[in-house]
Amino acid sequence: MSNINILAIESSCDDTSAAVIQNGKVLSNCVANQEIHTLYGGVVPEVASRAHQENIVPIVDVALQQAGIKKEEINAVAFTRGPGLVGSLIVGISFAKAYALSLGIPLIEVNHLQAHVLAHFAREPYPVFPFLCLTVSGGHTQIIIVKDHLEMELIGSTLDDAAGEAFDKTGKLLGLDYPAGPLIDHYAQKGEPRFEFPEPKIQGLNFSFSGLKTAILYFLRDNLKQDPDFIKNNLNDICASVQQRIVSILLSKLKRASRETGIKEIAIAGGVSANSALRQGIKSLEKKMQWNTYIPEFEFCTDNAAMIGVTGYYKYLKGEFTDQSVTPLARWNV
Ligand code: KG4
Ligand code: ZN
Numbered sequence: 001m002s003n004i005n006i007l008a009i010e011s012s013c014d015d016t017s018a019a020v021i022q023n024g025k026v027l028s029n030c031v032a033n034q035e036i037h038t039l040y041g042g043v044v045p046e047v048a049s050r051a052h053q054e055n056i057v058p059i060v061d062v063a064l065q066q067a068g069i070k071k072e073e074i075n076a077v078a079f080t081r082g083p084g085l086v087g088s089l090i091v092g093i094s095f096a097k098a099y100a101l102s103l104g105i106p107l108i109e110v111n112h113l114q115a116h117v118l119a120h121f122a123r124e125p126y127p128v129f130p131f132l133c134l135t136v137s138g139g140h141t142q143i144i145i146v147k148d149h150l151e152m153e154l155i156g157s158t159l160d161d162a163a164g165e166a167f168d169k170t171g172k173l174l175g176l177d178y179p180a181g182p183l184i185d186h187y188a189q190k191g192e193p194r195f196e197f198p199e200p201k202i203q204g205l206n207f208s209f210s211g212l213k214t215a216i217l218y219f220l221r222d223n224l225k226q227d228p229d230f231i232k233n234n235l236n237d238i239c240a241s242v243q244q245r246i247v248s249i250l251l252s253k254l255k256r257a258s259r260e261t262g263i264k265e266i267a268i269a270g271g272v273s274a275n276s277a278l279r280q281g282i283k284s285l286e287k288k289m290q291w292n293t294y295i296p297e298f299e300f301c302t303d304n305a306a307m308i309g310v311t312g313y314y315k316y317l318k319g320e321f322t323d324q325s326v327t328p329l330a331r332w333n334v
Pocket of ligand 1: 013136137138139140163164165167168179180181182185270271272273274275276301302303
């Protein structure tokens, strides 16, 4: 049987990424980060879409070169249709459409959140169906029952901020650069979680992080009144305390989801799954909860086109193609 080569494009937020997937395996996965947003303390949509325009052609060239694949060998183009910033998505979608049209090959639309889950199929060992996936990113916090590659059921999500936003907004209060998640993780490893932040009382499997943000704001305000250098003198311990609380909120809902569904195959996905405390926390529950856990390699945690290509491959096998009239979706559930 001949190879199935998929070119994948991801441009939903502030990273432009291209990948080549052959028969479901990752041949290349290239990401152009947009560091310019650090200057503004967050992603500026207009700036992001302009940077995507500059990056997309070179990043696709690099992805093809690294994969050792010529454009004539590509069988389909997969792209992120949403959810995400419309101005960013439209750059990737327009590129994908033009590429597919010029080569006379099919287009495959991919849901970014479904792709974060299927990042687990970028490298073996693959999770066993059905499994639970906690997807934690800058825009989303979800617990999903994954029944098959393309069959997913959302059973819990955040009512306000996402877990990544909780990290990033805390970072802003602490005067850290955007995105603050990796920095908080870094400082937390040198600190002790000696400050107590409240655990929100949210029913069922949903999450809320906005109360935590307010608690941190008041905690810093009160302490800065006593000691203007409070943040500087206690940065590691503040980071360790906030991180511990965010992770404990995530893990307590995941344990509950496992108890309620009886599912013990447990995966995490999305940018926040790069967090060291979350990774350790999940591992340490393996024995106690009798879980089999799946933690993606760092490369496949944050936004990347490999996960779009892997999802595209499973859609290709089912003949799920889209046409040239496709438009971006700012919101789109799994
Ligand atoms: O999945 P992702 O790359 O983009 C979205 O789809 O949102 O996730 C980005 C988020 C940001 O909020 C970033 O601060 C967070 O992931 N993040 C982390 C870590 N690495 C990235 N949060 C905590 N600890 C980390 N090590
Ligand atoms: Zn993402």
